Amino acid sequence: MLTNNKNTLVRWILSGILVVFASPFFFTTAEAADCSDAFYIDETLPNGARWDMCWESRNREGITFSAVYFTPKNGVRRMVLNHAAVAQIHVPYDDNGTRFHDVSDLGIGGLNMLDLDPDECPGGTMLLLTDAQFTNKKVMCKQIEKRNVGFKSGNNTEAAYSFSLFSVSPVGAYYYIPTWRFMDDGSIEPWMGATGALQRFGTDQSQGWLLGDDRVGVSHLHNFFWKLDFDINNSHLDDVVEEVNFPLVNGKRQRSITAFNSEAARKVNPDTMRHWRIRDKTAKNSNNHSISYDIVLNETGHQDIGPASEPFTHNDFYVTRQNNNEKFASHNTSGGANLAEFVNGESLQNNDLVVWAGVTFYHMPRSEDAPHMDAHWSHMQIIARDLSASNSLGNQTSNSAPTIVTPSKQNSDRNTSPRLTIQANDSDGDYLLYSATGLPNGLNIDTSTGQISGTVTNIGDYQVVVSVSDGEDSSTTSFSWKVTESTDTGSSGGGGSFPIEWLVLLSLFTIIRKRLYSTQS
Amino acid sequence: MLAANTSQARPNNATCPSGNTISETFSSGAEWDMCWEVRDEEGVVLSDVHYKAAGKPRRRVLGEASLSQIYTEYDDGSASQFLVTDFGLGGSRLQTLNADMCEGGQLRSDDGRNVLCEITSANGYIYRYRDNERRQGSKLELFSASNINFREFIIRWSFLENGTIEAGVGLSGKFTKTTSDSSAGWTVTAQNKIATSFTDHYFWRLDFDIASDNGNDIVEQIMSVPSSDRLTKTRQSQTISTELSASFDPDGKKFWRILDQSETNTSNQAISYEMVLLNYAQQNKGNSSYPWLKSDVFITQYNACERFAVRNPASACGENVSEFVNGENTNATDIVVWYRLAHHTLPRDEDFSPAPVQWSNFILLPRDWTSSNTL
Numbered sequence: 001m002l003t004n005n006k007n008t009l010v011r012w013i014l015s016g017i018l019v020v021f022a023s024p025f026f027f028t029t030a031e032a033a034d035c036s037d038a039f040y041i042d043e044t045l046p047n048g049a050r051w052d053m054c055w056e057s058r059n060r061e062g063i064t065f066s067a068v069y070f071t072p073k074n075g076v077r078r079m080v081l082n083h084a085a086v087a088q089i090h091v092p093y094d095d096n097g098t099r100f101h102d103v104s105d106l107g108i109g110g111l112n113m114l115d116l117d118p119d120e121c122p123g124g125t126m127l128l129l130t131d132a133q134f135t136n137k138k139v140m141c142k143q144i145e146k147r148n149v150g151f152k153s154g155n156n157t158e159a160a161y162s163f164s165l166f167s168v169s170p171v172g173a174y175y176y177i178p179t180w181r182f183m184d185d186g187s188i189e190p191w192m193g194a195t196g197a198l199q200r201f202g203t204d205q206s207q208g209w210l211l212g213d214d215r216v217g218v219s220h221l222h223n224f225f226w227k228l229d230f231d232i233n234n235s236h237l238d239d240v241v242e243e244v245n246f247p248l249v250n251g252k253r254q255r256s257i258t259a260f261n262s263e264a265a266r267k268v269n270p271d272t273m274r275h276w277r278i279r280d281k282t283a284k285n286s287n288n289h290s291i292s293y294d295i296v297l298n299e300t301g302h303q304d305i306g307p308a309s310e311p312f313t314h315n316d317f318y319v320t321r322q323n324n325n326e327k328f329a330s331h332n333t334s335g336g337a338n339l340a341e342f343v344n345g346e347s348l349q350n351n352d353l354v355v356w357a358g359v360t361f362y363h364m365p366r367s368e369d370a371p372h373m374d375a376h377w378s379h380m381q382i383i384a385r386d387l388s389a390s391n392s393l394g395n396q397t398s399n400s401a402p403t404i405v406t407p408s409k410q411n412s413d414r415n416t417s418p419r420l421t422i423q424a425n426d427s428d429g430d431y432l433l434y435s436a437t438g439l440p441n442g443l444n445i446d447t448s449t450g451q452i453s454g455t456v457t458n459i460g461d462y463q464v465v466v467s468v469s470d471g472e473d474s475s476t477t478s479f480s481w482k483v484t485e486s487t488d489t490g491s492s493g494g495g496g497s498f499p500i501e502w503l504v505l506l507s508l509f510t511i512i513r514k515r516l517y518s519t520q521s
Numbered sequence: 522m523l524a525a526n527t528s529q530a531r532p533n534n535a536t537c538p539s540g541n542t543i544s545e546t547f548s549s550g551a552e553w554d555m556c557w558e559v560r561d562e563e564g565v566v567l568s569d570v571h572y573k574a575a576g577k578p579r580r581r582v583l584g585e586a587s588l589s590q591i592y593t594e595y596d597d598g599s600a601s602q603f604l605v606t607d608f609g610l611g612g613s614r615l616q617t618l619n620a621d622m623c624e625g626g627q628l629r630s631d632d633g634r635n636v637l638c639e640i641t642s643a644n645g646y647i648y649r650y651r652d653n654e655r656r657q658g659s660k661l662e663l664f665s666a667s668n669i670n671f672r673e674f675i676i677r678w679s680f681l682e683n684g685t686i687e688a689g690v691g692l693s694g695k696f697t698k699t700t701s702d703s704s705a706g707w708t709v710t711a712q713n714k715i716a717t718s719f720t721d722h723y724f725w726r727l728d729f730d731i732a733s734d735n736g737n738d739i740v741e742q743i744m745s746v747p748s749s750d751r752l753t754k755t756r757q758s759q760t761i762s763t764e765l766s767a768s769f770d771p772d773g774k775k776f777w778r779i780l781d782q783s784e785t786n787t788s789n790q791a792i793s794y795e796m797v798l799l800n801y802a803q804q805n806k807g808n809s810s811y812p813w814l815k816s817d818v819f820i821t822q823y824n825a826c827e828r829f830a831v832r833n834p835a836s837a838c839g840e841n842v843s844e845f846v847n848g849e850n851t852n853a854t855d856i857v858v859w860y861r862l863a864h865h866t867l868p869r870d871e872d873f874s875p876a877p878v879q880w881s882n883f884i885l886l887p888r889d890w891t892s893s894n895t896l
Contacts, residue, residue: 301798368893384869433670
């Protein structure tokens, strides 16, 4: 353990030095990273992927992260996010009885963040907060998560790992569980769980649901917002944000990529399967492809365009220029009042960019929500694109081609049903597909098993070419297959009545043929 | 009532072949049980799925559930494919699983091969409330995998302790298709080949059979319609009495629940399951003008020969789900819900090769199954 801590410290010092040298402007951004050991997370997952970052606790946003770095297994350590935080939980009720702005107005940090009990963090470790307010408060649970099948191609499979960090914040009757999941491929998933109990009850069933206890739970929305200050590869002035659409043009999808030159507010569009991408203008992976992140907002099925007085709900995705005063998606106290005002035409070119993204959960209460309510979860995806040059999770560095065994020369009688299974092997364990050409009429190959079967119908000499592919590489071989007139002239047709003398003669014939054939070749 | 007389229902007395039952009892006393089988086309099919809430009666949720078609469209317009009927998720394409893939779980065999992983695992908080009132929960997970032309589809069902069902497809394997059209793919690997981007439309077939009588289910459509100033919403619930095709409607928050006509919870509320359909951003309506791509949800009366959402072969039936919606009664009958979930893949360097799994999930949630939270 001591060694690990030392390593951590050394790594931290080194990374600090690297940061200073790599980016002279780094500390000029407002939310620059500078954290002590107690606020430093350095996690190398069992498969070698590594994340490191600083965290802090704020009264409003709760736990926030800064200087978030990802290092692929055997890869280069690069900054992804300079800063990441929950930016709002906006909860308007269907009866308009209240419209909460939980993060800005009430706060999910400070006294509104729980001191967790160890049983709430099974298999994980607790991160302790000591500051002016608290001493060794167990505010955050870190858990390593394993998924048995991280990728799979037949038996070519590896587990995938991530680690999650969560805290729990009661706000009124609600208990929010902001969770950040850091994946081994460099992707990040911010999640939000909402549990506790229903906050409001009414009398009008048309604005809620009659519960088993005869109360009417009022229906409501949770608009969750995250603020993501990307500084890919440290340099905070050379990121670009693009919108990617796949419009349908004459029966084909024609991908279009449009860079935002000035601040923008945008919505998802299922018809064009829109997503957004943050790309570093200079950094490339070893394939010479720009390293970037996709922002995918799949969980927009409950998307809600609110009233004119809440213009920050009118879009799903915003990109703005970094401004220290812009903290909350709504009810922002200094600077603009909300996201719609943050987007005010400022140029994004060669500036520090901030992405704001939101998803919505519409909650119509049900009887199961009382006396306490099971968690419902929402999330968005921040997916690494071309950060690594290849899948870095497995042990193999390149694909191995499958090998194929050349079958011996085949002989069949017409109207018989021979079976031959092509033998192939793949050292990666990949799923293999077989194909064959030149088979005697009536025979087919099972593309999954490599078994050739059927009933031969035409006499002749056939040259068969069989191939096996693992999807990337293939092997091919050939052999001959001779179909002769049936030697069984009897009427039974069954193998049982086949005279033994004929079999002996036939096998002798085959041996002679084989010798002839091998001397020829 | 001619419609009622002619209505069909899944046989209510289906028996599960021995060795094919799956059941899990959680520490709270909540239970799930079901039957599984393998078909050449759909692969693993679940049937007679029952949930027993803690301390409450065991009741059926689903009569049968399957992935009834995967329709793949390539962005470059090259030939699309119907994977379930053209290739099949079962047969030799259904993958043999090994112990590593099912660590902590139990492999189940079909026809001598281990093809299904059954695994029970911790699932974090069920709820957290004040005064340290809290509970951690578990889930039962089942998955199989099918490889079609090097792409691998992991079909997973999760049955949570609190009655929630999560189902989804995880896409992995190898994306082998390349194109010369740079706007229809993404440049990947050191060779700078253009991997073709594509959309998979997953069509789920969910034959709800709520409680003991499978012929008396009712579909309710629930909307919350915003006022003109968008400050309030008004709930509008209506029974769907004839077959329906419908699309996502975020503005109206439209969803459906399937309820039993007679059985209730202890507060005399109809017991039901609702569909929580959140995946919306890629829910495109296809590259072609096929009617079965134009809607997201289809609600039909059970018909034994309506098996595949598209390329349904039976001559007595429609060819696809848009034809299954032909005016039949859906009020107090055996209800089948067809749900189309679209997932677009733009390959990236990290996908080569094989590609890390990308999941496309949906949720079925009990609504008034019990009169209060039982955990």
